[in-house]
Amino acid sequence: MSTATIGNWMDKRRRDKAADQSGESTANQVKGTSKWLVLGLLVLLAFYAVAPLWWLVVAVTKSTSTIYRTNGLWFAGKFNLFQNLHDLFTYQNGVYSTWLWNTVWLSFVTSAGAMVITVAAGYALAKYNFWGKRLVMGLIMASFIIPGTLLTVPSFILFQKVGLYDNWWVMILPACFTPMDAYLAKVYAEGAVPDELMEAARIDGAGEYRIFTSISWRLMVTPAATIFLLHFVAAWNSFMWPMIFLKDYHKWTVMLGLQSWLARGTDSQYDLTMLVITGAFISMIPVVILMIAMQRYWKSGVTVGSLK
Amino acid sequence: MADSKVTSGGTSGGSSHVPWRIIQAAKGASFVVPFFCGFVFFVIIPIVMSFRVVVYAKQKSGLGLGEAKETFVGLANLIKAAQDTTFWVGFGRVALYGIIMVPVTQFLSMVMALLIDSVKAKTAGKFRILLLLPYMTPGVVQTIIWIYLYSPTTSPFRWTGINFFDSNMVWFSMGQMAVWAGLGFNMLIMYGSLQSIPGEVIEAARLDGASEVRIAFSIKVPYMVSSVTFTTLFAVIGTLQLFDQPYFFRSISPQTITKDFTPAMMIYNQAFQVGNINYATALSLLLALVLCIASIGVYALQGKVNKV
Numbered sequence: 001m002s003t004a005t006i007g008n009w010m011d012k013r014r015r016d017k018a019a020d021q022s023g024e025s026t027a028n029q030v031k032g033t034s035k036w037l038v039l040g041l042l043v044l045l046a047f048y049a050v051a052p053l054w055w056l057v058v059a060v061t062k063s064t065s066t067i068y069r070t071n072g073l074w075f076a077g078k079f080n081l082f083q084n085l086h087d088l089f090t091y092q093n094g095v096y097s098t099w100l101w102n103t104v105w106l107s108f109v110t111s112a113g114a115m116v117i118t119v120a121a122g123y124a125l126a127k128y129n130f131w132g133k134r135l136v137m138g139l140i141m142a143s144f145i146i147p148g149t150l151l152t153v154p155s156f157i158l159f160q161k162v163g164l165y166d167n168w169w170v171m172i173l174p175a176c177f178t179p180m181d182a183y184l185a186k187v188y189a190e191g192a193v194p195d196e197l198m199e200a201a202r203i204d205g206a207g208e209y210r211i212f213t214s215i216s217w218r219l220m221v222t223p224a225a226t227i228f229l230l231h232f233v234a235a236w237n238s239f240m241w242p243m244i245f246l247k248d249y250h251k252w253t254v255m256l257g258l259q260s261w262l263a264r265g266t267d268s269q270y271d272l273t274m275l276v277i278t279g280a281f282i283s284m285i286p287v288v289i290l291m292i293a294m295q296r297y298w299k300s301g302v303t304v305g306s307l308k
Numbered sequence: 309m310a311d312s313k314v315t316s317g318g319t320s321g322g323s324s325h326v327p328w329r330i331i332q333a334a335k336g337a338s339f340v341v342p343f344f345c346g347f348v349f350f351v352i353i354p355i356v357m358s359f360r361v362v363v364y365a366k367q368k369s370g371l372g373l374g375e376a377k378e379t380f381v382g383l384a385n386l387i388k389a390a391q392d393t394t395f396w397v398g399f400g401r402v403a404l405y406g407i408i409m410v411p412v413t414q415f416l417s418m419v420m421a422l423l424i425d426s427v428k429a430k431t432a433g434k435f436r437i438l439l440l441l442p443y444m445t446p447g448v449v450q451t452i453i454w455i456y457l458y459s460p461t462t463s464p465f466r467w468t469g470i471n472f473f474d475s476n477m478v479w480f481s482m483g484q485m486a487v488w489a490g491l492g493f494n495m496l497i498m499y500g501s502l503q504s505i506p507g508e509v510i511e512a513a514r515l516d517g518a519s520e521v522r523i524a525f526s527i528k529v530p531y532m533v534s535s536v537t538f539t540t541l542f543a544v545i546g547t548l549q550l551f552d553q554p555y556f557f558r559s560i561s562p563q564t565i566t567k568d569f570t571p572a573m574m575i576y577n578q579a580f581q582v583g584n585i586n587y588a589t590a591l592s593l594l595l596a597l598v599l600c601i602a603s604i605g606v607y608a609l610q611g612k613v614n615k616v
Contacts, residue, residue: 034520035427038423038426038427039427039431041419041423042423042424042427042435045420045423045435045439045491046435046438046439048488049438049439049440049441049442049488049491049492050438050441052442052453052454052457052488053441053442053445053453055453055456055457055464056449056453059456059462067462068461068462071464072457072462072463072464073464117342117343117346118343120339120340120342120343121339121340121342121343121344123339124336124337124338124339124340125340127336128332128333128336128337128339129333129336130333130334130336130337131333131337132337133337133340136340136344139347139352140347143347143351145600145603146351146355146596147545147549147595147596147599148549149549149551149571149572149575149592149595149596150355150358150592150593150595150596151350151351151354151355152575152576152579152592153358153361153575153579153585153588153589153592154354154355154357154358154361154589155350155354156579156580156585157357157361157585158353158354158357173346173350174350176346177343177346177347177349177350177351179347179351182343182347207335208332208335208336209335212339236446237446237447237448239447239448239552240551240552240555240576244576244580255446255448258448258449258452259448259556259559262452262455262556262559262560263559273456273462276452277452277456280448280449280452280453281449283446283448283449284445284446284449287444287445287446288441288444288445291444292437292444299496
C-alpha cells in the first residue's frame, strides 16, 4: 500500500501547489455569508495560537521592573531588549552561549548522522535482496510498538557500563538509529529509485557503492532532508534525555539550562525571570526559522508517518 | 542466499554470474550494517537487558552499610509494581486527563481542519502557518511561556484571581497548554486527508442541495477517520507517558505536583532519584504493556467506526 499511497500523495502535493499559485477556488470552498463566519472563526483560532508567542515577543523587550506591572500583550516602559541580551550572554560567565553552541553542533551532528545511516539502510532494504533482510525488517516493524519510556532506564545502565554517561556521544549515537527513519527511507526508495536505472549503471560498469554515491542518493533527497530536519528539531528540543544523561552543566543544551534557571527562580543578586524569557526567545528562533524554511519536508514527514 | 530477484532485468549472462550476484547482495547488505549494529546496541540490547534487570533486586547487607548485592527475586518486582497504588493513582490521573483531553483536542483540530479546508487555498496557506506556530515552538519554550502566563506575578489573567497551579486547576492549566500546543499538528494531518476528497463528490452533494454542515458531517468527516485514528493514537501514547510538562510545573508548584504525579515521573524518580533501577524497570515494563493495550484499543475502535 505504502508506495502507491506516497505516489498519490506526491501527485496531490503537485496539484496543491498549482492551486496555491493560481489562488483558484476549489470545490471545497464555502460561499456566501457562511464564508464570513468561517473567516471569523479562523481569525479567533489564529489569535489563540499566536497570542502566547506574541506575549513572549513583548516580554523580551521589558525589564524586571516592568514585566510584573504592565499589560502583557503590549510594549511598555523602556525598550530593554539589548540590556536583556547583554545580561543573558554574560550571566555566569556566558554559560548560555556555551549551551547554545552545544545545542547547535549536537543537533547538527546528530541529524547528519541519522540521515546518512538511515537513508543508506532504507535504500538497501528497498533495493537489494540479502540474507537476513526479512529479520531486519521484522525487527524494525516490531520496534514500532516499543514506547520511549521503556528504553530509558535500561539504556542508563548500559551507558554507564560503556562510558556513555555524561558523554557527548550519548546525545548523538542513540538518535542515529531510529527504526522509523529507516522505514521511511525504505518506503520512499521503493518508489523513487528505479531498478532499470541501477541495472543500466551496472551494465556501464558502475559498482554498487558507485551507484549509490553518484545516482541513488540524489533520488532520495526528499526523505534525507525530512529525516535531517525532524532529527534536528528533536535534538534541539529534547529535554528528558539530556537531563538524565548529561551531568556536567557545561555539556548541557539550552533547554536543560533554561529549566534549571526557571526552577531556581532567583539567586542572591538576580531575578532570573528576564533571563529565562530572553533565553527561551533566543532558543526558539533557529528552529522556527528552519521549520518555516523547510515546511515542505516536515509536512511530508508527518504525512508519511500518518500512512504507517 | 542471494537469489535471482537481485536484478530485475537479468540481462547479464554467462556462467560466472553466481559469485557476482553474491558480491552484489553482500555490497547491498553492507549499506544496512551500520544501522543494524546501532539498532541492536541502542534498541534491542536495552530491551533484552530490561528483562534481565527486572528479575533482580539490590539488597543491602547487614546494617545497610557496605556494598549492595544483587539478588535474584524472580517476578517479585513486577508483582510489586502491579500492586503499587502510587503507580496506579498516577496512571489514573493521566488516564482521566487523557479521556477528557484527547477528544477535546481531536474535536477542535477537526473543526480547525474543516474551517481551513473551506477557504481559498491562498487564505488557507496563511492561516495554516499561523496555526502551526505553536507546534514549531520547542516544547520547553511552550511550557515556559504558559508557566509565566499562569504565574500570579506575570500573568495577564491575574485580575481574575485564579490560581492556575492550585490542585484543582493544575490539570486544566496543563490541558489547556496541551491543546494549544497540539492543535496545529493534528490539524495539519487531518487537513491532509481532507485534501484527498475528490472535488466532484462535494460538488455533486451541493447540487443535490446538501448544506455546508451536512457536507462536512456526511462527506468530509468520514474521510478523516484514518488520520484521526493516527492523531488519537499519537495523543494517547503521548499522554500516558506525560513527563516534561508536569516536571516543569513541579518546579513551580511542588506541593501540588508530587514526585510520583504521572507514571513516567514515578519511573524517573525511582530510577534516578531513589536509585532503585530494578524497580523502575519493572514499572517501565508495566507502562509499556499498558501502552500496547491502549494502542490496540484505539485501533479496535477505529475498526468499529469504519464498519458503521
